[in-house]
Amino acid sequence: MKYFVNTADRQVFAFEDDVEIVEREGVYSFTTADGVPLDSLPTMLVPCDPPPPYEPPPMDATTAVAQRDALLADATLRMGPLLDATPAEVVSLKAWRQYRVALNRIEQQAGFPASIDWPKAPV
Template sequence: MTTRAAVNILGATGALIDITSLGVDTITTEHPGPGQYMIHGTLGMAPAPEGWGYVLNQVDAACSVAIVYTDGVLAVSVAKDGEPIDLAHSITLHVAVESLPPQEMPVPTPPPTDDPLDLAQAEIDRLRSIADYAVAPLQDAVDVDEATPEEVASLKAWKKFRVALNRVPEQAGYPQVIDWPVSPT
């Protein structure tokens, strides 16, 4: 199956300016001599009504153009007053190209459903980590008999918080409804 593309070629060098394609866009050019442009990767000119042939920049309006498609090469010859001449500006060719292979539309993935049990366990783990971090230095101070009364009270509050976290799964509405314990300050 074929479709069409518009190829813009720079007159002075034969280089591609750009390609606008409804299919493949692997088109290359060469400029073997004055007024000669070779285009590879097309299937020739796009036939009417899809194609309009070619369009010269108005600077090159006095030039004549001949186009031949042979052996997979689109040959464009430009002349002025019967002599080969490079285009001063550019030419746009409306060519036929292979269609892109059909691609399956990706099946949209449904948004992740957050499992309430997973969310609750992740929050318990997060809060437990905070509590463990707070307990460790306080417990060290108690263990070496260097804890202040405030540190002993803080240690007890953090340990009560950890116990409350461990009991969250025992709540009646768990995991949909949770009465979260309040962390010590």
């Protein structure tokens, strides 16, 4: 992967290694492996380092609880049909119950609310 930044707006562009990049007098041109020029790109692109990986901002308690409540509501909807579970569905119902308990305990986690280990929903 090769990275270029637009000097006008600092937008970063990533190009696969099979894109041919030619520099002439400080201006770069880009061509696909099939020879098709990538003409719609900004003209002020210069090579740059890869951008750092995206890290979402830490969550505040209000947002975390709202997300938890939305996940609990979804779990409740999914559990509804399982309340009349057949013996084969009892395992699924138990997994959804354990998931709801884990969701209700997120506020007890050491990193709450900035760092939450969200439980995985059953499939």
